[in-house]
Amino acid sequence: MDDPIETNIARRNVLKTGALAATATAVPLSAMAQAPNAGTATATTPAVPASAPVTSKVKLRVNGKQHELTVDTRTSLLDVLRENLHLTGTKKGCDQGQCGACTVILDGRRINSCLSLAIMHDGSEVTTIEGLGQPGKLHPMQAAFVKHDGYQCGYCTPGQICSAVSVLDEIRKGVPSHVTADLNQKPLLSIDEIRERMSGNICRCGAYSNIVDAITEVAGGKA
């Protein structure tokens, strides 16, 4: 069998290439995507000499484990998770809040970790896909995604699952959505509600209908 470390590195390189390709393909769509940057963001300014990096300390509790880190002030929460803590389950897709691949649960709420500075979340609690469940002890949502084949390439899946877990939590708490018919009633669980609430997670393979099936099953099959 291959050396596990070698295999791991090779897989990560493949994924990096995949992410770039996916971003490039998504550019024409981005003009209508409601996201922080919905423009043609392919051009960046040529490198300008920047002033010296500034670092800052940050304490984060990630998946129940306390970490104290010194990071460049520019570091996103996503990069801290992947590069500093080596929790590579959380994926970098567009890195601009359009695709949802980087979704994690911060202090009980799902966010795009790519649009968060790590230093702004000193003392926060983060749950990533690794914290939801592990092989042999999957979270019910992870198990349902496997059962319903809620993915193809799998790159968006950790973000989809973190989002899906939060969707059910938000419906339980009565957070309304764009498709909630009566704002003065608690939102009901329905396929339309799930689809609307999952719209911040893009799946280029188009596994949407299986994703909805997986979420519906975990919710108790009432949708």
Added chain:
Amino acid sequence: MRAFTYQRVSTPAEAAAAAARTPGSRFIAGGTNLLDLMKLEIETPTHLIDVNHLGLDKIEPTKEGGLRIGAQVLNVDLASDARIRRDYAVLSRALLAGASAQLRNKATTAGNLLQRTRCPYFYDTAQPCNKRVPGSGCSAIGGYNRNHAIVGHSEACIATHPSDMAVAMQLLDAGVETVKPDGSTRTIPIADFYRLPGNTPHIENNLMAGELITAVTLPRPLGGRHFYRKVRDRASYAFALVSVAAVVQPDGSGRVALGGVAHKPWRVPGADASMAGGANAVVERLLAGAKPTADNAFKVTLVQRTLESVLAEAKKG
């Protein structure tokens, strides 16, 4: 992204004073727009002032019978608040029509008001843009401008304001409460908050340097039926082509504001008086002097039909 120093402050006055003292600084709250612009080096602050810990995260009743929304109230919490859902449903609907759940969990009230345009040329640093580099020209005029302004624009800029929330706030005659670097406070009526592009499209609002938004106030509830109808290229998670915010009273009177058509949320004094006369009469006043481009002339028809549909639904009772 350029390097920057970072500071947390604990009072609004301290934040405003720090900003006035530190050239090149910016306030940061949710960061969902600012960080994106910093990655592309469209925004290049050398110092960030974190305003998330000022205790401005509450929604409280005002003496006048309205509500004061703290500047750092998250979009999700504002949309979910029982009082907003019951008495200002147009605001809840507008918020829920915007962005994704992940972004609404992070974006704040003040940050939403101050978000920048999504004109693709503003974002493309290889292209001229008067908003990004004053005096460089406008690439959208004569370029890809299907989603640009049809009214109130200038030879310098035809970008639109992207916020849904601000359209509802404009409809509700909200006030923007601020603190200046000298510690004094004021309330800017939202009708006077945003600017038309004119020759200075890079100056988007009437805040002075260092002035910090502390709250948005809503007057007493209007009653009536509330609508926020947003038309976009896909069913969710897209900016408006056009949007119509309206409050309609049982006698057919009411008020209307538009999103997606101008450099700011669009409301015209006098247009509301035509409400009972139907959509055509209102749109004639609302879009008087409109100058759409060949590629976005469809927005004029779309506004008219969207308002028609809102008024028809209001009539159904």
